[in-house]
Amino acid sequence: xxxxxxxxxxxxxxxxxxxxxxxxxxxxxxxxxxxxxxxxxxxxxxxxxxxxxxxxxxxxxxxxxxxxxxxxxxxxxxxx
Amino acid sequence: xxxxxxxxxxxxxxxxxxxxxxxxxxxxxxxxxxxxxxxxxxxxxxxxxxxxxxxxxxxxxxxxxxxxxxxxxxxxxxxxxxxxxxxxxxxxxxxxxxxxxxxxxxxxxxxxxxxxxxxxxxxxxxxxxxxxxxxxxxxxxxxxxxxxxxxxxxxxxxxxxxxxxxxxxxxxxxxxxxxxxxxxxxxxxxxxxxxxxxxxxxxxxxxxxxxxxxxxxxxxxxxxxxxxxxxxxxxxxxxxxxxxxxxxxxxxxxxxxxxxxxxxxxxxxxxxxxxxxxxxxxxxxxxxxxxxxxxxxxxxxxxxxxxxxxxxxxxxxxxxxxxxxxxxxxxxxxxxxxxxxxxxxxxxxxxxxxxxxxxxxxxxxxxxxxxxxxxxxxxxxxxxxxxxxxxxxxxxxxxxxxxxxxxxxxxxxxxx
Numbered sequence: 001x002x003x004x005x006x007x008x009x010x011x012x013x014x015x016x017x018x019x020x021x022x023x024x025x026x027x028x029x030x031x032x033x034x035x036x037x038x039x040x041x042x043x044x045x046x047x048x049x050x051x052x053x054x055x056x057x058x059x060x061x062x063x064x065x066x067x068x069x070x071x072x073x074x075x076x077x078x079x080x
Numbered sequence: 081x082x083x084x085x086x087x088x089x090x091x092x093x094x095x096x097x098x099x100x101x102x103x104x105x106x107x108x109x110x111x112x113x114x115x116x117x118x119x120x121x122x123x124x125x126x127x128x129x130x131x132x133x134x135x136x137x138x139x140x141x142x143x144x145x146x147x148x149x150x151x152x153x154x155x156x157x158x159x160x161x162x163x164x165x166x167x168x169x170x171x172x173x174x175x176x177x178x179x180x181x182x183x184x185x186x187x188x189x190x191x192x193x194x195x196x197x198x199x200x201x202x203x204x205x206x207x208x209x210x211x212x213x214x215x216x217x218x219x220x221x222x223x224x225x226x227x228x229x230x231x232x233x234x235x236x237x238x239x240x241x242x243x244x245x246x247x248x249x250x251x252x253x254x255x256x257x258x259x260x261x262x263x264x265x266x267x268x269x270x271x272x273x274x275x276x277x278x279x280x281x282x283x284x285x286x287x288x289x290x291x292x293x294x295x296x297x298x299x300x301x302x303x304x305x306x307x308x309x310x311x312x313x314x315x316x317x318x319x320x321x322x323x324x325x326x327x328x329x330x331x332x333x334x335x336x337x338x339x340x341x342x343x344x345x346x347x348x349x350x351x352x353x354x355x356x357x358x359x360x361x362x363x364x365x366x367x368x369x370x371x372x373x374x375x376x377x378x379x380x381x382x383x384x385x386x387x388x389x390x391x392x393x394x395x396x397x398x399x400x401x402x403x404x405x406x407x408x409x410x411x412x413x414x415x416x417x418x419x420x421x422x423x424x425x426x427x428x429x430x431x432x433x434x435x436x437x438x439x440x441x442x443x444x445x446x447x448x449x450x451x452x453x454x455x456x457x458x459x460x461x462x463x464x465x466x467x468x469x470x471x472x473x474x475x476x477x478x479x480x481x482x483x484x485x486x487x488x489x490x491x492x493x494x495x496x
Contacts, residue, residue: 017272017274017276017462017466018272018273018274018298018300019217019273019300019302019431020431022216022217022220023213023216023217023431026212026213026216044273044274045238045239045241045242045273045275045278046238046272046273046274046298047238047273048234048235048237048238049224049231049234049235049238050220050273050298052230052231052234053220053221053223053224053231054216054217054220056220056223056227056230057216057219057220057222057223058216065234067237067241070241
């Protein structure tokens with residue numbers, strides 16, 4: 001978990017093919033309060049561009065993206 | 081339902097009322113031949129799973145508002161008001177249909193159920209009751225097209241991360257591994273977001289010494305799945321504009337049936353050819369541009385024809401040609417080719433939360449696969465692959481589901 005960001009919910013999306021990670025995150029973010037942060041971990045390489053596009057259209061905010069040995073970790077703040 | 085909304089929905093309905101649609105809505109005699117063609121009804125014989133029942137929901141609304149009998153005597157006959165209950169029925173009809181068009185092959189009048197359900201889907205969009213997931217995914221795709229500059233860097237990074245996997249499959253030397261933005265390339269390859277859709281094909285294209293470039297955009301068209309003509313065109317336009325900008329000769333669509341059909345048949349004439357990756361692989365094999373090790377896999381292999389690239393797209397013999405280069409141990413499903421049964425995953429259904437439906441309506445496909453006694457089911461569509469894998473896991477079938485590209489890439493004989 002990130003030291004700077006307080007995570008309210010973590011979703012393990014490893015191994016799920018596109019578009020499942022984005023679908024699951026779009027549902028998962030509704031389960032946290034506005035202002036809280038969702039951490040999503042995926043192995044889908046397309047997520048690097050899919051998640052930012054989804055965040056922009058859904059009005060949420062990606063605070064940080066980490067990459068480590070095939071994993072992509074997003075920290076997403078629910079804005080509305 | 082408010083009068084204003086009703087009017088809006090009727091305007092949408094009117095916008096789809098061309099000559100073909102009037103014909104589809106007028107001529108059905110309810111002979112019922114279509115019922116046995118539907119994969120869902122073949123699995124679970126419920127009236128709701130027949131193409132004719134699904135069409136009747138829309139047909140009743142048509143009778144109420146577009147036929148003089150319904151206009152003058154709305155309570156007569158089988159007409160139906162547009163109201164919330166009608167919208168629910170339309171949802172059930174549209175999202176239990178994969179748009180596989182097998183019923184159309186058997187219908188004596190050639191009624192296109194997919195076209196009828198596209199009207200139902202458009203009305204659901206107008207009612208704001210279309211599946212949120214599909215609309216959201218379509219919007220994200222359009223957003224990437226509008227502001228590519230915001231996503232380009234992260235996409236390039238994602239592709240860079242995959243290059244080592246391509247090199248490990250394709251051991252040749254080249255200054256290109258996964259080329260991007262190559263002006264004048266012969267082929268613009270349009271993949272899906274996952275590595276499985278990029279790495280094997282990159283290996284094949286490189287082994288063929290093709291002058292190719294990877295699209296910045298994913299092939300899948302969620303606008304088509306949700307039945308929104310405007311979004312369908314906007315999503316396709318991103319790829320068309322990229323192909324025109326790069327002056328490519330051919331746009332090759334990955335193993336995604338709907339993406340292939342949209343680009344091949346639904347975007348008008350373009351200054352490039354459109355091909356499915358199975359067609360390109362067959363061409364390379366015929367021309368000797370790539371070679372594969374035959375019978376590298378000894379197990380019995382069958383092939384599932386994806387409805388959109390097969391029955392509706394005409395890519396039927398090429399996958400078989402490829403498979404016959406890979407194996408001497410091939411068995412057809414029965415029925416097959418343009419008569420093949422839908423797996424139940426198309427039309428965007430695999431992206432929705434409907435596992436119980438997909439499980440029960442997949443029974444006919446499960447039986448079809450079991451009868452082949454094959455250990456491997458090859459296919460050329462992402463939706464089919466996902467659904468077949470789901471059925472394999474759910475029904476504990478001892479079969480492996482494989483993409484054609486992966487099988488070819490694994491069997492490539494590379495120059496030393």
